[in-house]
Amino acid sequence: MLKQEIELLLTPEIAFDELARYDAILSQAGVKPGEADFVHLKRRSIDARGRQPLVRLRADIYSSRPPAELFGPWFFYPNVKSNSQKTIVVGAGPAGLFAALRCIELGIKPIVLERGRDVRARRRDLAAINKEQQVNPDSNYCFGEGGAGTYSDGKLYTRATKRGDVGRVLRRLVQHGATPDILVDAHPHIGTNKLPAVVQALREAIIEAGGEVRFDTRVTDLLLENNQLRGVVTAAGEAIEAEATILATGHSARDIYELLHRRGVLIEAKPFALGVRVEHPQELIDQAQYRRAERGLLPAASYSLVHQTEVRGQQRGVFSFCMCPGGFIVPAATAPGEVVVNGMSPSRRDSRFANSGIVAAVELSDMDVAQHGPLAGLHFQQQIEQLACQAAGGTQRAPAQLLGDFLKNKPSAHLLETSYQPGLVSVRMDEVLGPVLAERLRQGFRDFGRKIPGYATNAAQIVGVESRTSAPIRIPRDKDTLQHPVVAGLFPCGEGAGYAGGIVSAAMDGERCAEAVAALARR
Ligand code: FAD
Missing domain, CATH: 3.30.70 (Alpha-Beta Plaits)
Structure with a gap:
């Protein structure tokens, strides 16, 4: 007792x-x-x-x-091999994997279709981006088993605590190999070196219970009949039928947004955020947060910053996003010809660098909705990513500028050592971001420099562009049935549909969609 x-x-x-x-x-x-x-x-x-x-x-x-x-185990998976109702899950990110496991718990057989490769094979494609500047459009830091969450920081905190049971997601991760520390830490994180094994264990649990997981299987079309989705078609031309399809393709599946738009499925432009990643020596952040240079047993220090900016009479928030203490900046593009950065860290968070996205809100009025309709945000993102690529020479090398120089709007004669493997090229970031976004970020950085000593100086550099913060498009759904309001049988899910932002909230949304599919089957 x-x-x-x-x-x-x-x-x-x-x-x-x-x-x-x-x-x-x-x-x-x-x-x-x-x-x-x-x-x-x-x-x-x-x-x-x-x-x-x-x-x-x-x-x-x-x-x-x-x-x-x-102590667990907390979850038991019945066998769904024979005579079970089938559901297609498109995407094996956190939303798709958790949807599949919840389907199994509810007696439904999931067929998971993933365009990318399994976690092991995916590693080779990441090496090709980092070392050979080659981006495979189906297997990269966003696409492949585990989705964008696999080679990430693995931070597991979320503000979306009302959208599901956070503890349940964490316990499922622990049952499949994550450290039990995540059940205790106020800011739990797994780390990129530990995540692949957890993702693999989630997949093995799906298969062992009778579910299917198919890699190298890109969905390219929909089996649509009178506003009823009957299934999907893969790039190999195979038609796969099911009464329900959970679409969990993430915020970078531009071809899926284009497909939905082309097939007349209602989608909507939505606000998102865009900016740069800033990299400091971790020591500088430790010193500022812990007031001592040696942090000893303490974890690498982090920060969370926000500032309201005003440029040309328009107010927009500028905030830190996905801060990675002791981490690395990674190339997160999903197609050649674009440069996108993001951050990850190993479980020990022991690199010499601290990096964080610093992004400004992009509202609908900042995009060309009149010309591009619901795809306006996607075009806005893509244009800046392509500019970033061109400005830095057309490879995966990223444009960068010392932060103090950026604040003075002067070019940087040299850059600092970086954790970004493909390399950096000195570029005036105003050329990539445009004057309004650059000015918003400057206002934000100046404020952050007042909050953290040494932050807004030439001890740091900014690297562009941090553009995949959240989906620029929402795929609408009914708030009770979680089905698309026009197309029956389609369950938009996770970050790509606009209902999650991060690993835990995406996983919770996957579980909710599986429950909605089960509720439909009972009707
Ligand atoms: P995704 O993870 O994007 O998964 C979508 C999946 O669908 C992908 O595997 C993709 O290959 C597949 N897919 C796409 N199109 C198709 C198609 N046509 N056919 C078949 N499959 C398709 N979040 C955190 O909470 N903490 C972090 O520390 C963190 N760090 C991150 C670091 C990096 C480098 C990146 C890129 C992201 C990070 N994130 C982090 C964000 C987090 O990864 C996402 O919020 C989360 O993965 C979203 O989950 P999802 O399942 O909705 O989508």
Whole structure:
């Protein structure tokens, strides 16, 4: 039975040492070692507000055997091999994989179609981008098993806590190999070196339960009959039929948006955000956040920044996005002829660099909706990505400028060392971003420089462009049935449809769509 719940602040040296922590918790609770059976750590966060950064812990002390549900396994997958209702899931990103597993739990057989390759084979395609500047349009940092979430930072926090059960997503990840620390940390993250094994285990669970996962299978057309989706057609010409199709193709599947538009399926332009990635020495961020150069056992420090800007009478937010402490900037383009950057980090977050997207909101009035209709945001994004590529020489080398120089609007005579493998080329970023967006980012950076000493100086550089922050298009759906309002049998899902932003919210949305498919089957 539970004896006591306790909250305490410890130095990192004690908090990260299992035995010392156990003793400290019992001593603060006034419990003698023999009186407690088990200490369950519930929450761990860094409190860097005081002179010395401390670790805040919450724990339960049990005087006898703790409840079994603390340890899992939490999920059981029935076999759906024979006579089960089938559902197509397009895309094996977090939304697609979690939709497939939830389908299985509800007795539905998922057929997952993924344009890219499995996690192992995908690694070779990533090496080709980094070393040979070659982008495979079906297998890259956005496409392939695990989706955009595989070779990422693996940050698992979300503000969308009302859209589903965050704990359930985290427990499923732990059951399939993620560290149990993610159930405890206030800012959980897995890391790009650990994610592929977890993704592979999710796939194996789908197959073992009788589901199908097909790689190298790009969906290129829809089997549409009188506003009813009967299935999909693949690039190889195969027609696959099912009563329900969960479309979880992510925010970079431009061919899917174009296909929907061409086939007359209602889609809508939506606001998104665009900017650059900024890279600092991690030491500078540690020093600013922890007020000490040596961080010792503390995790690499991070930040979250936001500022309201005004340019030509228009207000827009500028904010940090997907901050990766101790990480790398990666080339996230999905086609040759464009340059897109993003960030990832290994589980130990031990690179010498801190990077973060710094992006400005792009509203519908900033796009040419009159000319491009619902695809306006996509054209806006694509144009800047192509400009970035041309400005830096037409390969995957990215345009960059020292941050202090950008603020003074002067070219950089040299650039700094970087974690971005394909390499950087000195470019005036105004040429890529245009004067309005560049001015918004300048206003944002100046404000951030007031908040973090040394931030907005030539100790940092900006790299372009951070354009795949969220989908520039929404695929509408009914709020109760989660089906498209016009096309029955189509369940728009995840980030690409505009209902998620990040790994956890995409996974939660996948589960919701699977539940909606099951509800339809029961009717
Ligand atoms: P996606 O992950 O984009 O998956 C869509 C899948 O559909 C892809 O596998 C794609 O190949 C497939 N597909 C596309 N078109 C077709 C087609 N025609 N036929 C068949 N398959 C198709 N989020 C976080 O929460 N934390 C992070 O730390 C983080 N870091 C990131 C780092 C990087 C480098 C990137 C690129 C993204 C990062 N993100 C992060 C964002 C996160 O990865 C996405 O929000 C999330 O993956 C969205 O999930 P999804 O399943 O909706 O779409």
